[in-house]
Amino acid sequence: MPSSSKRSANEKSTSSPPHKRRRSSSSNSYTAANSDAEESPLNVFLLDAKMKPETIEELLSIIDNFRNVDENLSLKEKSGSSERELHLCPNMKDADVVITVVHMRKRLERHVDWSIARRKAIVTPQWLRDSADSGHLLPCGKYAALGDLYQETVQNCPDGDSSQTHPDSNSNSESHDQESESFVPPVPKNGTDIRHNHRYACMRYSPLTCPNQILVEKIAILRRSRELEGLDMQALSYERAISVLKAFPCPITSDNIHEISELPHIGNKIYSKIQEFVQHGDISECKSILCETRYQSLVDLTTVYGIGPATARKLYSSGLRTIKDLERHYEVSPKTSDDIADSLNPEHFRGTGPTTGLPQLSIKVGLALREEFSLHITRNEVEEIHDVVMNELANIRSGCVSTITGGYRRGKDKSNDIDIVISHKDLKSGGGQVKGLCAELVKRLYDKGLVTHVMHLSSFREHNALRTSHWDSLEKALTVFKLPDQQKKHQHVHRRLDLVFAAPEVYWTAVVGWTGSRMFERDLKLALSVLSNHGSEA
Ligand code: TTP
Ligand code: MG
Secondary structure (H helix, E strand, O other), rough: OOOOOHHHHHHHHHHOOOOOOOOOOOOOOOOOOHHHHOOOOEEEEEEEEEOOHHHHHHHHHHHOOEOOOOOOOOOOHOOOOOOEEEEOOOOOOOOEEOOOOOOOOHHHHHOOOOHHOOOEEOOOOHHHHHHHHOOOOOOOOEEEOHHHHHHHHHHHHHOOOOOOOOOOOOOHHHHHHHOOOOOOOOOOOOOOOOOOOOOHHHHHOOOOOOOOHHHHHHHHHHHHHHHHOHHHHHHHHHHHHHHHHHHHOOOOOOOOOOHHOOOOOOOOOHHHHHHHHHOOOOOOOHHHHOOOOHHHHHHOOOOOOOHHHHHHHHHHHOOOOOHHHHHOOOOOOOOOOHHHHHHHHHHHHOOOOOOOEEOOOOHHHHHHHHHHOOOOEEEEHHHHHHHHHHHHHHHOOOOEEEEEOOHOOOOOOOOOOOOEEEEEEOOOOOHHHHHOOOHHHHHHHOOOOEEEEEEEEOOOOOOOOOOOOOOHHHEEEEEEOOOOOOOOOOOOOOOOOOEEEOOOHHHHHHHHHOOOOOHHHHHEEEEEEEHHHHHHHH
C-alpha cells in the first residue's frame, strides 16, 4: 500500500462526484456497449510512490474533470457513447486502472501483491493525460508501466474499444487517417499470445517510435557497421535485438534493466552495450565507428541505389571513397533536378533490357538520381502515385484490386519507395487475368513517361511441385516513377516504385509478405515452419 501521508492524495477523491455503481475490479469484460459499465465510474488508483507532488495534483485535477465524451460526437452518438466518470479509488484492490511512475516489479511488490497487480491495467500518468486530451479512454498497451505486466495491462484496459482495427484495410485511403497517427496496438483477442517478450517479431507489437528510440538508433549503428563489412550473422543478431528492444513498452533505466537480460535475443554482448547506454547515455563503440573513415565511405557509397555493401567494399578497395569519386568513375556529372530528366535518356545509359525493350536501372541512374531518391515520400504522394498507376491499369484490365504495402501499410509517415501489390477480384479466372499484366502495365507507364526506368522485371514461374513458396505466383517490377509536372513551379521528383502482381488465391499472402518489416517477415516464416513441423509430428 502507499505510505499513509501520500495515501491522503487518493482519499481527496471523495470530493469528486460519488460513483453510481461499483464494478468488480477483477472484471475485464467491460465494453462500450455494456450498459452497466456505461453508468459506473472507472476506478482509478494513483500509486504515489516516487510520484512528485505536482504530478499528483495534476492527475487529481484531470480525474476530477474527466468525462469520457468526445466533443466531436453528435448528440445521438453521445447518447450511445461510453460516457464514464473517473473515480479516485482509495485502494488498489478495487481499482480498474492503476497509475504509477514505478517501472520495476520489485518496487511495485512493495506496495501491492503481485497477484492483484496482474488483474489490473497498470499505466504511466501519460495515459490519463492523453485520454483527457482525446476525450476518451485510450488503449493502455502503449502506456504500460511495467514490461512484465504489458499483456495484463492490455487485457484489463477499460478502453472499451474492441472495434479497433489493425491497419490491414483493403482500402488504403480509408486506413490513412488511422495509420498516420502513431500506431496504437489493438487489444489482442483472448488466447492471442502477443507480448513484448515473445521470441518471434510477428508476435510482438512494434511501434514506429518506441520509448527507447535513441538506444535503438545507437544499436542500429553497430548493426549497420557489421552489415557493411559483410558480417551478416552479427548484423542479424543486432537486428533481432533492435526488434526486441523496439517492443519493450517503457524506457529502460537502471531500475528495470534486469528485465532486458531476460528478453529473447539479448545476449551478453548486446546487454553490456545497453548497460553502457543506461549508465553513460552513449555507447563508446558507436562513437568510434562514426569516426572511422572507412565506415563513412561505405555508408556514402551505399546511398546510391544499386550499390549494396558488397559492391561498396569492392569500390572502396579500388580506391573510390566519395560520391564525387563515383561520379568521376561512372562519368555521371552532378545534375540539378531541372536537367536531370534529359540526362536519363535510356540511350545515354545503354541499359536496355533484352526481353522487355525497357531501359534498365543501372548504378549510373542510381547515381544521377541519388539526391531525388533520398527525399522521403509523403503518404499523400504515395496515394497519388497509387491512384495514377491503378487508373492506367484500369485501361488495360478491369476488375483489378490493389493494396499499398511496405512501410506505408505499417503506418510510416514517410517512405523511401512505393510498394503496391495487385491482383484480380475474380477468384476463379483472376490468375489468368493477371498473368503477363505486370509487363503490360510497366510498358504502358513507360510509354506515357510515368515510368522512366526498370530495374527488374520478372514473370510468373512455371509451376514446380517442389517449390512451396508463393513467390512462384508473383510477377514483379522494380521501377523508377515520376508524376507528371503540372506547372513549372511544382515539379515532381523521381520515385522508386515496386509493383507486385499476385494471383487472387495468394493475394493476401503477398500483401503480408510485402508489408514487412524484414524481421517480421523473417520470423513469420520461422514461426510458420515451426508450427508446420509441430503439425507433422502430431
Ligand atoms: P522496402 O520497400 O525495401 O521497405 P519498406 O517499405 O519497409 O520501407 P521503405 O520503403 O520506406 O524504406 O520493402 C518492402 C517490403 O518488402 C518490406 O517491408 C518487407 C519486404 N521485404 C522483405 O521481406 N525482405 C527484403 O529483403 C526486402 C528488401 C523487403
Ligand atoms: Mg517500401
